[in-house]
Amino acid sequence: MIVTRALTKRYGSVLAVDAVDLNVRDGDRYGFLGPNGSGKTTTVRMLLGLVFATSGEIELLGERMPRNAAEVLPRIGAMVEGPAAYPHLSGRRNLSLLDASGPGGSRRTRRARIEEALEQVGLAGIDRRPVKAYSLGMRQRLGLAAALLRKPRLLVLDEPTNGLDPKGIHEIRDLLIELNKAGTTVFLSSHLLSEVEHLCTRVGIVDRGRLVLEEELDTVRGATGLVEVRSPDAADVASMLNGQLVSRDGENLLIRHGDPAALNTTLVAAGLRIASITEQRRTLEQVVLEVTGAGSDRVDAP
Structure with missing residues (x-):
């Protein structure tokens, strides 16, 4: 659905995107991640023909871009750098x-199609008030409705849940999953790593213009070799597994062990009560910090 080869963008002496090779497959829910200034938005703008690449190749839906933009773009729904609208007109009139x-x-x-798109994003009941009177969350929903108008095969979204409350975030997540199940490939950039963990099946991470990781989310969030155990007999568990105990906080223990099922069998056989036992996996936040070097846009005083 999206393929880039050595995609590069320079602004004078600044190398904003550095030889990026993306591979977004049909049916993916792909999270595009990275620190501020890492080149995410520039990459998305090049994909959609909003800026031209300095060098490299882009294919969308199997067609070369921007050569075939007139044919390809009507089959893509997009919202980049916030929803665009005429503020003095109503949402329906904008659509x-x-x-x-x-x-x-x-x-x-x-x-x-307008009514269906509004219903999908939770705006079926909007009145004739102008968009300038909308809340940020309503404007974000309207931008999503615009992206869905023509039932796209590919959705390209930049921070689609920005400004939404927790319930709204949950609703949009469910909507994107349902659209994906119906055949729409979803490509989104987001700073909400917890949402990406809930929504996406694959991730690509950029840092200082380079693609530093592209992988299945389940693979990225691999096991740490630790098991989280909660037990009313925590003191006895800690004593029995002293050499494997990493930490203990009340009934909660962190045990160095590679097989939660085998550990559970051992503890139960010893007559210890186990309330829960779970394999610890790396969080997406840990992965992003590891591969980007914990970069920051802070500017501290000397």
């Missing part, structure tokens, strides 16, 4: 103008 301005939008089905 109607957007649909009419692009190729392939059927006037006959426009009203039905």
